[in-house]
Amino acid sequence: MNALLADWKNGGSFISFGPNGSQLFVKEMGDSNASVDKTLLLLHGFPESSFSYSRVVNGLLNIFDRIILFDMIGYGFSDKPVKGYSYSLMDQADSAFEVWRHFGISGGHLLAHDMGNSVATEIIAREVDGKLPIWFSSGFKSLTLTNGSVVLKLASLRFMQKMLLTKMRFVITKFMNYPIFQQQIKSAHGNDDLSDEVIELLWEGNKLKNGTSKSHLMIKYLNDRKRYESSRWLPALGKTKIPVHICWGKDDAVARVEMAYYLKEQVCSNAVLTIMDGVGHFCQLGSPEAWGNAISSFFENNFENFSGSYLS
Numbered sequence: 521m522n523a524l525l526a527d528w529k530n531g532g533s534f535i536s537f538g539p540n541g542s543q544l545f546v547k548e549m550g551d552s553n554a555s556v557d558k559t560l561l562l563l564h565g566f567p568e569s570s571f572s573y574s575r576v577v578n579g580l581l582n583i584f585d586r587i588i589l590f591d592m593i594g595y596g597f598s599d600k601p602v603k604g605y606s607y608s609l610m611d612q613a614d615s616a617f618e619v620w621r622h623f624g625i626s627g628g629h630l631l632a633h634d635m636g637n638s639v640a641t642e643i644i645a646r647e648v649d650g651k652l653p654i655w656f657s658s659g660f661k662s663l664t665l666t667n668g669s670v671v672l673k674l675a676s677l678r679f680m681q682k683m684l685l686t687k688m689r690f691v692i693t694k695f696m697n698y699p700i701f702q703q704q705i706k707s708a709h710g711n712d713d714l715s716d717e718v719i720e721l722l723w724e725g726n727k728l729k730n731g732t733s734k735s736h737l738m739i740k741y742l743n744d745r746k747r748y749e750s751s752r753w754l755p756a757l758g759k760t761k762i763p764v765h766i767c768w769g770k771d772d773a774v775a776r777v778e779m780a781y782y783l784k785e786q787v788c789s790n791a792v793l794t795i796m797d798g799v800g801h802f803c804q805l806g807s808p809e810a811w812g813n814a815i816s817s818f819f820e821n822n823f824e825n826f827s828g829s830y831l832s
Contacts, residue, residue: 522724528571529597537593537618538611540604545570545597546590546619549577554585556627556658557825562589563616565634565668566738568802569596569725572633575808576815579830583816584629590619592639594738600729607737609744613642617653627658631815633804634775637668638741641753648756662823664765664815665783667775667801670753672745674779680704681739681774689736696732698723709800710773718805757788764791765818769799769807792818 521529532547547570560580564572570589573580580587591598592612593605605611616639620628632640640663646652647660669675680700683692698720705719706712726732745753757764766788768780777795784793794814799807809831816830 522721524574525571525721525724528574532570532589532597534597535619535622537615538605540601542593542599542601542605544590544593544599544615544619546588546622548586548588548623550581550584550586552586552623556625557661557823558585559625559628560584560587561616561620561625561628561630562587563630563632563636563639564589564592564595565632565636566741567595567726567735568634568722569598571596571721571725572802572805576804576812579808579812580815582830583819583826586628588620588623588625588628590616592616594731594734596725597728600731600734600737602734602737607740609638609642609741609748612639612741613646616643617656621653621655626656627660629662629664629819630660631664631666632668633666634668634801635741637665637670638745638753640665641670641757642748644760644762645752645756647762648759660762662763662765662819663760664767664818666767666811667769667772667803669742669745669775669779670749671779671782671787672742672749674776674782676774676776677742678704678708678774681742684736684739685742693733693735696735701726701732705802708774709802709806710769710771711798711800711806713798713800714802714806718802754787757783760788763822764788765794766791767794767796767811767814767818769796769801769803769811771799772801772803774801792822794818
């Protein structure tokens with residue numbers, strides 16, 4: 521295993537989730553006694569893991585006192601079952617609450633990327649419906665969405681994403697290799713600032729527990745978007761009273777920047793919109809400093825108790 525991945529794993533632990541006892545990789549950084557106002561809850565994307573935040577967490581600890589991360593089922597170091605798990609956005613949201621319950625979290629700031637945005641919209645829909653767990657009594661202090669296809673009609677899905685949703689999915693996963701993966705990641709990202717080293721680490725994370733053969737299971741969340749996006753998730757973003765930050769890399773080739781403008785103009789007009797010039801889809805990996813500064817600026821400008829900056 522790559523030394524960076526090994527160090528990331530060594531700093532975390534595992535908890536059981538679901539009726540089959542699937543193992544979730546979880547990670548806490550900072551002060552475990554921090555207030556909810558200075559607690560950050562992170563959700564990763566596809567085909568990633570919590571490790572995608574490894575280049576920005578130290579800077580985020582200049583802003584927040586406590587950070588909670590985890591690998592969703594099917595990703596990174598967590599289990600990747602073939603049977604007994606739906607890989608639905610609802611189940612992934614359930615796993616998020618199980619992680620937060622484990623760490624005694626009663627609230628915090630929620631930040632998501634890519635597929636994590638979709639999980640976040642299900643979580644916010646529960647908040648709007650008044651169906652958050654009783655123990656999550658302090659609630660969410662803000663929501664930040666970064667580069668993810670939450671408006672599916674505006675997404676420019678890559679060839680492999682589309683194929684993984686067809687009857688060809690078993691053939692595709694059988695013959696998936698690094699050159700194909702690398703090409704698809706670069707195509708999705710939208711510019712050239714994503715290094716081969718970063719892509720290789722994404723690939724290694726996908727290979728864990730034979731994950732490359734299960735991509736067709738993980739990507740089923742797009743079917744959930746088709747079913748619930750217009751009836752449940754986008755309306756919830758429009759109704760929530762939580763401060764919303766839409767933070768988008770302009771060069772994204774999949775979740776194009778038009779999506780960010782659509783969210784601001786058509787869904788949640790009260791949101792703060794940040795467009796990061798020269799930043800692609802995997803923003804926190806390709807442009808960690810620009811991403812960190814954008815996140816830092818939102819909190820410094822909108823919350824009185826944030827005085828530290830990302831680069832301090």
